[in-house]
Amino acid sequence: MLIAALAALLTPQAAPHPSALEPYSPPAIRPFEPGSDFGRETAEGDGAGLSHRPPLAAPVTVDAYDGAYEVTPTDVEIAYDQGVTSAELRADQTAGPLNGVWRIRDADGRTLYDIVLMDHGVGPVEGGWRSRRGRGGAVSDGRTLTLEDGGGVVTLERSQAGWRGSLTVDGRTRPVTITRPD
Incomplete structure (x- = not known):
């Protein structure tokens, strides 16, 4: 028993993922959360109309379409869509340069990796990568981008088209560009 406990203490432990080093904090921009009276307000003026459409009796062909199959969105649907759009715009305004x-x-010009990064503007940047060789997580501190699980390390330098740098995988280094997909 004592030997097993000592062996556990002496066995090297894997370093925790950078995202586990910081405690959770709620986002600076909260998602759209409607108030408690949302949807219970009565429509004013000529906003009260059909709230649902009658069922279609037969398929509608493109040639027969005249736009009468949609109903005007209700005030609740319009308010909800505006709230979601507003929350998305506020979140985009706070995003950092590597977001996306x-x-x-x-x-x-050959594609080596496709990556998706979540840059909140502060703290570590996290995401994931994929290539023909595999996939894994990605972490950046703004100067380097580490493609975990054998993807390599990219040094980052701003350029007009996005980023450029050098990719090091298995001791081999080569120049790369990091741009938005076409």
Whole structure:
């Protein structure tokens, strides 16, 4: 029993993932959360109309379509869509420069990796990558991008088209560009 406990203490432990080093904190921009009276307000003016459409009796062909099959959205649907759009715009305004979908290409223009990064503007940048060789997680501190699970390390330098740098995998280094997909 004592030997097993000592062996457990002496066995090297894997370093925790960078995302596990910080405690959870709620996002600075909360998602759209409607108030308690949302949907219970009565429509004013000529906003009260059909709230649902009658069922279709037969398939509608493109040639017969005249736009009468949709109903005007209700005030509740309009308010909800506006709230979601507003929350999305506020979240986009606080995002950092690495936020989004990127493609890493070599000097010949061949795609090496597709990556998706979540950059909140503060703290570590996290995401994932995939290539023909596999896939894994990705972490960045703004100067380097580590493609975990054997993907390599990319040094980052701003350029007009996005980012550029050098990719090091298995001791081999080569220049790369990091741009938004076409």
